[in-house]
Amino acid sequence: MTRTLRRLSAVDDIELGVRLLRGTPTNEGRDDDQLRRISAAAQRFGAELAADHSDPVDGATVVERAGGDLSLVARYLPRRGRIELFSAAVEHCETVVDRLGWSDWFPPGTVRAAAVLHERAHERITHRHAAELRTAVGVPALRLGHWTRWAFIAGADELAAHAYAGAVLGLPRSPLLITAAAMAAIEED
Numbered sequence: 001m002t003r004t005l006r007r008l009s010a011v012d013d014i015e016l017g018v019r020l021l022r023g024t025p026t027n028e029g030r031d032d033d034q035l036r037r038i039s040a041a042a043q044r045f046g047a048e049l050a051a052d053h054s055d056p057v058d059g060a061t062v063v064e065r066a067g068g069d070l071s072l073v074a075r076y077l078p079r080r081g082r083i084e085l086f087s088a089a090v091e092h093c094e095t096v097v098d099r100l101g102w103s104d105w106f107p108p109g110t111v112r113a114a115a116v117l118h119e120r121a122h123e124r125i126t127h128r129h130a131a132e133l134r135t136a137v138g139v140p141a142l143r144l145g146h147w148t149r150w151a152f153i154a155g156a157d158e159l160a161a162h163a164y165a166g167a168v169l170g171l172p173r174s175p176l177l178i179t180a181a182a183m184a185a186i187e188e189d
């Protein structure tokens, strides 16, 4: 593991969010100040939504699959009512956390638990809170008098989902940090 990976721990969660947003298509024209505001608002929204988290009885079923691509830990398939976890990527993230000495922040079992909670957050946001997220992020798409339509910001749901998982698990850092390090480790190899 190189210094580049180790140095990621010094980058705060808001800035990690800015980096994710900047790398997401349709955000190219946004400046750093706006991206910081979006990053902070989306993560605050996710953490607040987590306050009433409970495992839904009628929620998507969690299915774990062996193997898979290292870069995809989990995904939510709304039409199939399923959350898929991919073992290879989960193990890759666990290895990265272990080798970087981040186990105090992310104790054993965190990657899997955070991945499921992350997808639960997507499930909740997709079905019930999409408009609230757009309002919370607060980028106007259209204004007509006192009426505002809030823009969909690509990547905001992703940041909210990471913050949601971190808040439910009571982690000191967002699981976004694990994702950033895991992706950087793939790029290094």
Ligand SMILES: [Zn+2]
Residues within 6 Å of the ligand: 118, 122, 157, 158, 161
């Ligand atoms: Zn996601």
